[in-house]
Amino acid sequence: MSDTLRIVRPSLTTRLTGWGRTAPVVGDVVEVTAADASAVVVDAPGRGVIARGLGRSYGDAAQNAGGQVLRLCDATGGMVLDAQAGTVTVGAGIDIDRLLRVIVPAGFFVPVTPGTRFVTIGGAIASDIHGKNHHVDGSFGRHVRRMSLLLADGSVVEISPDSDAELFWATVGGMGLTGVILDATIALLPIETSRLAVETRRVADLDTLLTLMSEGDHLYRYSVAWIDLMATGASLGRSVLTWGDHARLDQLDDRTAADPLAFGARQLVAVPPLVPTPGVVNRLTAGVFNEFWYWSTPRHRVDEIQTIPAYFHPLDAVGSWNRLYGRRGFVQYQFMVPFGAEGTLRTVVERIATSGASTSLNVLKRFGAANPAPLSFPRAGWTLTLDLPASWRPMADLMHELDRLVLGAGGRHYLSKDAVTTPDSIRRGYPRLPEWQAVQRRVDPNGRWQSDLGRRLELVDPPRSEQT
Amino acid sequence: MQNALGEIQTIAVFGGTSEIGLAIARRLITPSTRTVVLACRDVDAGARAAADLGRDAGTDPVMEAVTIEVVAFDAADTDSHLQVVAEIADTVGDLDVVVLAFGVLGDQAEFDADPAAAVGAVHVNYTGAVSVGLVVADVLRRQGHGRLVVLSSVAGERVRKANFVYGSSKAGLDGFAQGLGDSLEGSGASVLVVRPGFVHSRMTEGLAAAPFATDPDSVAEVVARGLRQGRRTVWAPGVLRYVFMVLRHLPGAVYRRLPLG
Ligand SMILES: Cc1cc2nc3c(=O)[nH]c(=O)nc-3n(C[C@H](O)[C@H](O)[C@H](O)COP(=O)(O)OP(=O)(O)OC[C@H]3O[C@@H](n4cnc5c(N)ncnc54)[C@H](O)[C@@H]3O)c2cc1C
Ligand SMILES: NC(=O)c1ccc[n+]([C@@H]2O[C@H](COP(=O)([O-])OP(=O)(O)OC[C@H]3O[C@@H](n4cnc5c(N)ncnc54)[C@H](OP(=O)(O)O)[C@@H]3O)[C@@H](O)[C@H]2O)c1
Numbered sequence: 001m002s003d004t005l006r007i008v009r010p011s012l013t014t015r016l017t018g019w020g021r022t023a024p025v026v027g028d029v030v031e032v033t034a035a036d037a038s039a040v041v042v043d044a045p046g047r048g049v050i051a052r053g054l055g056r057s058y059g060d061a062a063q064n065a066g067g068q069v070l071r072l073c074d075a076t077g078g079m080v081l082d083a084q085a086g087t088v089t090v091g092a093g094i095d096i097d098r099l100l101r102v103i104v105p106a107g108f109f110v111p112v113t114p115g116t117r118f119v120t121i122g123g124a125i126a127s128d129i130h131g132k133n134h135h136v137d138g139s140f141g142r143h144v145r146r147m148s149l150l151l152a153d154g155s156v157v158e159i160s161p162d163s164d165a166e167l168f169w170a171t172v173g174g175m176g177l178t179g180v181i182l183d184a185t186i187a188l189l190p191i192e193t194s195r196l197a198v199e200t201r202r203v204a205d206l207d208t209l210l211t212l213m214s215e216g217d218h219l220y221r222y223s224v225a226w227i228d229l230m231a232t233g234a235s236l237g238r239s240v241l242t243w244g245d246h247a248r249l250d251q252l253d254d255r256t257a258a259d260p261l262a263f264g265a266r267q268l269v270a271v272p273p274l275v276p277t278p279g280v281v282n283r284l285t286a287g288v289f290n291e292f293w294y295w296s297t298p299r300h301r302v303d304e305i306q307t308i309p310a311y312f313h314p315l316d317a318v319g320s321w322n323r324l325y326g327r328r329g330f331v332q333y334q335f336m337v338p339f340g341a342e343g344t345l346r347t348v349v350e351r352i353a354t355s356g357a358s359t360s361l362n363v364l365k366r367f368g369a370a371n372p373a374p375l376s377f378p379r380a381g382w383t384l385t386l387d388l389p390a391s392w393r394p395m396a397d398l399m400h401e402l403d404r405l406v407l408g409a410g411g412r413h414y415l416s417k418d419a420v421t422t423p424d425s426i427r428r429g430y431p432r433l434p435e436w437q438a439v440q441r442r443v444d445p446n447g448r449w450q451s452d453l454g455r456r457l458e459l460v461d462p463p464r465s466e467q468t
Numbered sequence: 469m470q471n472a473l474g475e476i477q478t479i480a481v482f483g484g485t486s487e488i489g490l491a492i493a494r495r496l497i498t499p500s501t502r503t504v505v506l507a508c509r510d511v512d513a514g515a516r517a518a519a520d521l522g523r524d525a526g527t528d529p530v531m532e533a534v535t536i537e538v539v540a541f542d543a544a545d546t547d548s549h550l551q552v553v554a555e556i557a558d559t560v561g562d563l564d565v566v567v568l569a570f571g572v573l574g575d576q577a578e579f580d581a582d583p584a585a586a587v588g589a590v591h592v593n594y595t596g597a598v599s600v601g602l603v604v605a606d607v608l609r610r611q612g613h614g615r616l617v618v619l620s621s622v623a624g625e626r627v628r629k630a631n632f633v634y635g636s637s638k639a640g641l642d643g644f645a646q647g648l649g650d651s652l653e654g655s656g657a658s659v660l661v662v663r664p665g666f667v668h669s670r671m672t673e674g675l676a677a678a679p680f681a682t683d684p685d686s687v688a689e690v691v692a693r694g695l696r697q698g699r700r701t702v703w704a705p706g707v708l709r710y711v712f713m714v715l716r717h718l719p720g721a722v723y724r725r726l727p728l729g
Contacts, residue, residue, distance in 0.1 A: 015654075022472035023613075024613075025656045026654065026656030027656075060469065060472075065562070065613040066610050066611045066613070390472055390473060400498075419471055419473075420471050420473055420475070456477065
């Protein structure tokens, strides 16, 4: 490495997991500025490099056992808001939380936000994240105007939907395996207020829910349903559906209207590092939680005004909530099935509900159309997300059984959440994988970009030995 | 790579025709498993074992085809170990679980009469395991993940006169494996030391069963649980931990008079 290299944090042998805290491995974590990333990549050891954002992907996407893990120090890269154009140019290591603190008071919102503000722009693009507005606005990649990408040979290229579109779309949803995104320009959504006008409904069962969403979603920018996957029989799929839109100024009361773009997200509490080994999420606590959530929701409430954190990121109020699942961690299983496969969706919900699983953070969402990215997860259909404690023994059989149902219906799994599926189910779920791999090999002939996810799911080739 | 549920993609068994080793492989095969390597002295016997294993795995209709590879490996030929392991790693990629299952029990009376035979057995049980164990550990350390499962024995926990050559080789192996595990701390790789009691297998065929005798499948179950729970040592059956807690502390005069064969 050159003498002038400024490594913010030197190479550290660190135990890494994703947000689910499963399958730990050890790799070298290097924190660098965007300007110095190139030198680190060129000198990478034989087992390659992968970029890591805030580690909010649940499985093994942002780790590289025995190799290098590169974190972009978020102090660099900056943030330039072009209010005229409605865009922001931002360092890829910067997270949505920091971005919102700047753009919301200026009257803008991110085009897509996940259920947590603590994801980086690099992670948002690499996962092509989706939000509650997918049926209207599509996923994150659609709003990326351009980005700069550090390639395996150390060079940096500018890519956009018009310039090397093939590499651009392979990087959107490409899980960091085409290179390190250094910065990007994102088109923002203008907002009048920092509040949401929310409509909430308690829904008695799955069929009613699917009908309501199919008929009503298009009237709202945001739509998502929390679903009780422990309820069975006539209550199968009972849920709480929320629809929302950015509130207009005239919808706010006088006190709120006095500072309509206020944004002050705070973390209220944090889960301590030591939670009893089996965790505190079990059939009893999850069941009680589900009952409470369902029955504490009014049958139907309209025009409730909520803040951005309360509406989009309720879990962020509790720091490190992933520790609640104990030492063995948890798995988030997210899949989609196309419209027309409602029967399969119903079977899956039935299987989970009768499996004895303790699960409470489950959401159902309707996706709009796909974008051109070969590995982008969303496409028109239904997506269901559920959390399960990894220590729950029957899970392996259940997961493999659900995989079969999902794939049989033409569905697929979300790579950023995946921690259990197989190379074969990714090949089947993503028929355009070979197309993506061709682009990936073009920009990385020696296999410098390596992650545990890439290895486990055989997305990329092993490193070429001349590198070792 | 191991997945979040501890399902394993690649397994290598050194002593690939061992009944206990094969039972462990069979137990660890899931729909996520890609490759099993049987490294054995007798490759023809290995091929037969592979066919059986493939048939067992193949009875599950959803299981992706598991590739079973048979490679030649002689624990006594320590000079070859580096290359054998490198070739395995080259063909299958990362090794998730490696099992050291080779071993010879021998006959104490024969060893008494023929020290060279005793040396041969110790060479396989101890020296061979040290050699291949170190080579594998180096691979796992570089990988930043992976588990080495070492078949020790209660015979090494407190060596007894009936099989003290075998017992002492296992005592050495056990100490080696524990130390190796400690040295891997923080590397992402780890060692699971397995201490079975009397196991009904080819090794013990014709011998009178000891108390708490068990079978290869039960040992495999204990190993699978130990791996899942991230344990460093397991006993099979588990009760032997307590039995040996007592036996280890018996005064020599009492121990020598026990009817342990
Ligand atoms: C509570 C919670 C709620 C969530 N809700 C949603 C949701 O609603 N919708 C959704 O789509 N996702 C959701 N996610 C998942 C999350 O949005 C994605 O996993 C996201 O990628 C995490 O960003 P990160 O910065 O933590 O990236 P990491 O988890 O650190 O990395 C994720 C991937 O991005 C790559 N990457 C990171 N930085 C770069 C870079 N600079 N250049 C190239 N590649 C890079 C990594 O290599 C890895 O493959 C949620 C996660 C949590 C914990
Ligand atoms: N059975 C028990 O009661 C018991 C109890 C505690 C511990 N153990 C240990 O568990 C392990 C497995 O034993 P097992 O019960 O499964 O017996 P097994 O079926 O006899 O297996 C022993 C294996 O070791 C192999 N082997 C012997 N010498 C070798 C060499 N030089 N190179 C390569 N392989 C060699 C044998 O191969 P060949 O067939 O080619 O000889 C055989 O496959 C052994 O380490 C044993 O000491 C067994």
